[in-house]
Amino acid sequence: MRLRLPQERPAEPPRGYKIAHPVRSHDGRRIGFAGVSIGGAAPYGVVDEARCVYGRRHRSPALRCDCGFHCLHTLTDALALTCADAYRRAALLEVTVLGVYIRFERGMRYARQRVRVVRVGPCCCGLPPEVFVDAGWGRTGWRVLTGACAGCAAGRDMVGFAEFARLSGGRLRVLPGYLHTEGEGEGGAEVAGRAAGPAVRxxxxxxxxxxxxxxxxxxxxxxxxxxxxxxxxxx
Ligand SMILES: [Zn+2]
Ligand SMILES: [Zn+2]
Missing domain, CATH: 1.20.5 (Single alpha-helices involved in coiled-coils or other helix-helix interfaces)
Known part of the structure; x- marks a missing residue:
């Protein structure tokens, strides 16, 4: 007997929330995100397609496998993950779920996604983040970035939020702080405007x-x- 799930036909692609580590390629020319669970070893781009992490020859998401992109339905649930020790330095992403998806009570597993918004957590000193700096670890070919205030970033290799957005292709919004949330206030819009601004400073x-x-x-x-x-x- 074949397993079948009820089919949905949403008017527009669903939104979701997740956490991930922003990364920049070792040559500084590309950016992406390293996931925090299965598949974290292979960073994904702003628009990307899921591949089976177990090397099985099926399309993600498959019913009898747990591969595919994952997200939660609410920002609050994703925010709760950032309390865990291992995820304290991760960024909060807002994504558009594209292609086939499987809906669960708290989230979705799906085939394709576009990262729309990156909310960068506070600097390790507690101040709001102003730039990305090298987090001191990474994946092969990729350095993980973390948010830092100007004081803590002084003298370190920095990547501005606008530069990060530019390397993504320009449609990504990078917001300082997890709590530029629902109805994003003026501060968020201002920073997003800068992120989408001129490509070259x-x-x-x-x-x-x-x-x-x-x-x-x-x-x-x-x-x-x-x-x-x-x-x-x-x-
Ligand atoms: Zn699979
Ligand atoms: Zn700081």
Whole structure:
């Protein structure tokens, strides 16, 4: 007897939420996402198709296999995953579910997806993230990125959110913080506008960013100097 599931014909592709680690290729020319469960060893692109991780010759998702992309129905459920130790540095993704899907109570398993929104978690110091930095680990050919504030990112290899969006092909929105959620407020729209802005940043823009960061470092050094009482050589 063949297993059959009830068929749905939604007017538009379903949305879903998941967590993943943003990655950048070792040559810096491509970005993607490394999943947090099966299939995590092979990062996927912004628009990608699932392949059976067990090498079986069937299309994902198959009823008798657990391969395929996975997502949850609600942002709240995906947000809950970021509390776990292993996922503290992961980003929250909002995806469009494309192609064949199998619906479960809390989520879906499916054939194709488009990543629409990346919500980057806070810097490890607790401040809102402003850029991506190398997380210090990765997959073959891919470095995992994590969000950092300007202070913690100083002196490290950085990837701006706008640059990350540009490498995706430009249709990706990158939002600072998990909680740019339902009805995304003005802050989210502003950052998304920047992400979808001009593809190449000018030298003047980069110089302005560098001066801003230097000003923050100077301010921090001043504060440290006052706290330690060592005004002449704060660090
Ligand atoms: Zn399979
Ligand atoms: Zn920080």
């Amino acid at each position: 000018t030298v003047a823009e980069m110089a302005a960013e560098a001066s801003l960061m230097q000003a923050r470092v100077d301010w921090l050094q001043g504060r440290l100097a006052r706290l330690t009482g060592d005004v002449t050589d704060p660090l």
